Amino acid sequence: MMLVYCVSLAKLINAVIPRAVYWSDAGVYNLSCDNVARFPTFSVVLDGSYFDVQPLDYTLKVNESETSSGCTSAFVGAIPGQTIILGAPFLRHWFTSYSFDGDKDAAKIGIAKAANASS
Numbered sequence: 001m002m003l004v005y006c007v008s009l010a011k012l013i014n015a016v017i018p019r020a021v022y023w024s025d026a027g028v029y030n031l032s033c034d035n036v037a038r039f040p041t042f043s044v045v046l047d048g049s050y051f052d053v054q055p056l057d058y059t060l061k062v063n064e065s066e067t068s069s070g071c072t073s074a075f076v077g078a079i080p081g082q083t084i085i086l087g088a089p090f091l092r093h094w095f096t097s098y099s100f101d102g103d104k105d106a107a108k109i110g111i112a113k114a115a116n117a118s119s
């Protein structure tokens with residue numbers, strides 16, 4: 001459900017988001033819900049094409065109680081190496097189509113903007 005990156009890459013990405021604060025107990029970055037419009041848009045580059053990840057896609061609202069709520073970043077550093085998992089924050093914005101006819105060398109993923117994408 002997240003955009004899971006290696007720890008060092010998640011740190012670099014969240015460092016670009018204004019006032020992101022690492023919350024070590026939870027392993028996530030807290031964000032200010034009031035600032036979302038000022039957050040940067042990131043792009044994932046796949047095979048030379050740019051796929052945007054907008055602030056509203058990666059800012060997750062957390063409802064803590066009746067009276068308080070907060071936001072956390074969907075960019076989470078949890079895995080070693082170069083692997084990146086493009087979870088719900090990415091898939092919500094981009095429609096994906098998978099083609100696999102038993103031949104892994106011919107496997108394909110098509111990506112297009114989802115009809116209900118935020119922008």
Ligand SMILES: *[C@@H]1O[C@H](CO)[C@@H](O)[C@H](O)[C@H]1NC(C)=O
Nearest residue numbers: 021022023024030064069070
């Ligand atoms: C992150 O947010 C949670 C929930 O609002 C809060 O309990 C925690 O203290 C915050 N952590 C930091 C490092 O600000």
Ligand SMILES: *[C@@H]1O[C@H](CO)[C@@H](O)[C@H](O)[C@H]1NC(C)=O
Nearest residue numbers: 063064065066067068069070
């Ligand atoms: C959190 O969710 C509960 C239950 O849906 C709701 O009653 C409450 O108002 C929410 N809190 C905030 C701060 O939005």
